[in-house]
Amino acid sequence: MxxxxxxxxxxxxxxxxxxxxxxxxxxxxxxxxxxxxxxxxxxxxxxxxxxxxxxxxxxxxxxxxxxxxxxxxxxxxxxxxTSLGEESSGGGGNEEKGSLFNRAIDIIAGIFTPILGALAGAGIFKGLLAVLESTNLLATDSGTYQILNAASDSLFYFLPFLLAVTAARKFEGDPYVALVIAGALFYPDLITFGEEQGTMSFLGIPVIMADYSTSVIPILISIYIMSKFQGVLNNWLHSSIRMFFTPLILLLVMVPLTLAAFGPVGTVISGWLADGYTFVFDLSPVIAGIIMGVFWQVLVIFGLHWGFVPIGINNISVYGEDTFSAIIAPAVFAQAGAALGVWLKTRQTGVKAIAGPAAISGLFGVTEPAIYGINLRYKRPFVLGAAAGGAGGAIVGLSGATALAVGLPGLTTLPIYFGEGFALFCVAIAVSFVLAAILTYFFGYSDARDGEPEEDAGSTTSGSQDIDVTTPSAAGSESQHTISSPLEGAVIPLGEVNDAAFSSEALGKGVAVIPVSGKLYAPADGTISTVFPTKHAYGLTTEAGVEILMHIGLDTVQLDGQHFTSHVQQDQVVKKGELLAEFDVEGIKDSGFDIATPVIITNSGNYYDVLGDTDGNVTPGDPILSIIR
The missing domain is CATH 3.30.1360.60 (Glucose permease domain IIB)
Incomplete structure (x- = not known):
């Protein structure tokens, strides 16, 4: 990809x-x-x-x-x-940001992303409270329940307030005026007057009072119009009075319009969306579950899932529950299961280091590490995970399970699905997780197929750099490939290097050499893949595909080539022991830079392990790294 x-x-x-x-x-x-x-x-x-x-x-x-x-x-x-660095080859920076559909997705994401954490937390809280209530562990007429219910439900009840702020920021309107408009929808005296009188009007215009708690569409329409009107007013009004008169006119116009027009229209649209979704879902809950289970994570990859977020929230607003959030949950657990399948199958430490944590985070609703770090990287795990998600989605559709609140599907949010069909819902996510892991283990991943460079697969290379590419699972098939020292000096573990990027092995495994002689030699036969313009760093790819980075000193790029002389150029074929560069050790030290030189294998993840010889001193040609596959 x-x-x-x-x-x-x-x-x-x-x-x-x-x-x-x-x-x-x-x-x-x-x-x-x-x-x-x-x-x-x-x-x-x-x-x-x-x-x-x-x-x-x-x-x-x-x-x-x-x-x-x-x-x-x-x-x-x-x-x-951007205008940074080299001259941009692109046009101006004010071009349209994509199609109408893409802009709509961007708007939805911008409005709902800031409150997702609060929504998820309140959703879990609300689900736990429902469990306590249904199991008679907490009486609904107790003060404890009422306080906890207020804590869990206030976000949903006053959701228009939160959306007013995020929408105003997205549409570049005044968030405080937006809050006042939202507050008018909940003003107690106005609600009481509407209930007592039965009818209400504003300057002869009838006003239909509605329950705007937990609503989504009415406030979004209102704040969008407000932001556009605010821009017009700011252009019309002189700067000396703009600060006071723009909010005054906005409130004078927008509050009546919201109550008389935008609110009722938004309420009708909300009902249409909810009814339309329910109609499609009721045609065949099983088929709906299969389709969304298979394609949900595909939508996530392209960011299109944001278009469905308001549907789930709106369903809860209209019906008090949401089937959509339930049928997509197995898709999340399935991608976690696929990552687990890779973790169980691989013997490569680099792949295991990514797949294990990715599977765990996926169980808690965060699938990006699993999707981008493992499943999409090897393709088959993602496809098999999608298939397992479809199977789980079908079971959820059959169960009739719903979500009582909004939250990222994961182990911590299971309480929000408590109710009718919950047991079968749990079966569905377990099936998706286990099925994805099994399918991936047997059919979705192989170290020999997915974990190694293509040029190494299927054959060995000749000469002293040969690596046996027989699969590591076969007894006795592991082979050792030795990289020689490119320097004369003292070897130290990479973890002792005073640079977190190297010492953490984020760039790859290896060792470092404290050079005593300012000459850098080729550690193996291969091709020079990198010669940095400042001549302080060199990359070499061996004939067997091992990628070696030799970085002379730490932060020495700041010397801008001073104290360095290069003897090779990029794409040049070199032999082991050939002089690559010369450098002034004392000059680099006197300039205030650490001379420790990391020698790392940047594609360490392709191998079973990379072992460093950190015992004593070395001269060019001495073994320094052993690559095991």
Whole structure:
């Protein structure tokens, strides 16, 4: 699957504080190096969690984003989509952001994403309370129940208030005026007056009072119109009076319009959406479950699932329960099961390190690590997971299970599905999880097929660099491939290197050498895959496909080539022991840089293990790394 470097680039720029916070950006062999105007504006944790980012390091006044071998692709995407770095080859930055459908999805995501955490927490709370009530552990006429019910239900009852704020921010309206408009829908005296009088009018215009608690559509329509009207007023009114008169006119116009028009119209639309979904679902709950179980995670990949989020919330608003949230739950557990199947099958430590945690996070409703880290990477696990999700969706459709509140499907949110069909619902998610794991284990993944570079599969190469590619599961088939030292010096474990990106093995396994002589030699026969312009880092791909990175010193990219002399160029074929580069050890030290030189295998995940010889001193040609497959 082709990686979306532009999306990753955009996310990185956004979370370092935006383009305006970037003083400069460039890249070295493995990482983007930002100099920011204000480091406090950068969200380090968010950047570190981005798919495609291996590590974030703050060092030497730089905000360093470790990407790995694809750093140049991400850097090109940054220069293409922003004015940073090289001249952009694209057009202006004010182009339309895609089709009407894509913009609609973006709007929905922007409105509902900020409150999903609160929705999920309140949903779990509401589900637990329903369990306590149905099992007679807590009486509904007790003060304890009433307080807990208020805590769990207030978010749903006052949902228009939250949506008013998020919608105003998305539509670039005043969120405080939006809150006042939402408040008018719940104003006690107005509700009491409507109930007592039976009819109400505003300047002769009839006003139909409705129950707007838990509603979605009415407030969204109102705030969208408000934001557009606010823009018109700001253009009309002089800046000296705009601060006071814009909110005044907005309230004077929008509150009556919302009560007389937008509210009732939105209520009707909400009913149509709920009835339309119910009609389709009732045609065949089993078929509906199969379709959504199979395709839900596909929608998630493309971000299209946001278009369905209002349906689930609206169903709860209209009916007090939602079947849609129930039938998509098995799809989530199935992708977790597929990742578990890979974890059980693989013997590659790199794949296990990703698949295990991904399966666990999937059980709690977060499927991105499983989807992007494992299942889509190897394709078959994702397809088999989708099939298992369809099987589980069919069972849920048959069960009649519903969700009482909104929440990400996972183990912690099971209480929100408590009620009719809950037992069969639990069977459905268990079937999806176990079936996906079994199918993936037997038919979806093989180390020899999926875990190794294509050029290695099916045959061995000749010469001293041969690697036996017989599957590791066969007895005695593991073979050892040795990489020689490219330097003279003292070997230290990679974990002792004063750089988290290397010491954490985020870039790959290996060792480091403290050189005593400023000469770098080829550690094996192969092709030079990387010669960085500053001549401080070199990549070599051996004839057997092993990818080796030799990074002379730490942060030495900042020397801009000073103290380094390169003797090779990219794509040059070299022999083991051939001189690649020379460097001034003392000059680098005197410039204030650590001379420790990591020698790592950047595609370590393709092998069973990479073992380093860290005992004593080495000279060029001595064994330094053993690759086991």
């Amino acid at each position: 082709k990686k979306d470097f532009e999306s990753l680039a955009g996310s990185i720029i956004e979370n370092v504080g935006g383009e305006e916070n970037v003083q400069s950006v460039y890249h070295c062999a493995t990482r983007l190096r930002f100099r920011l105007h204000d480091n406090e504006k950068a969200d380090k944790q968010t950047v570190d969690d981005l798919e495609g980012v291996l590590q974030v390091v703050e060092s030497g006044g730089q905000f360093q984003v470790v990407i790995g071998n694809e750093v140049s692709d991400v850097y090109k995407a940054i220069t293409k989509t």
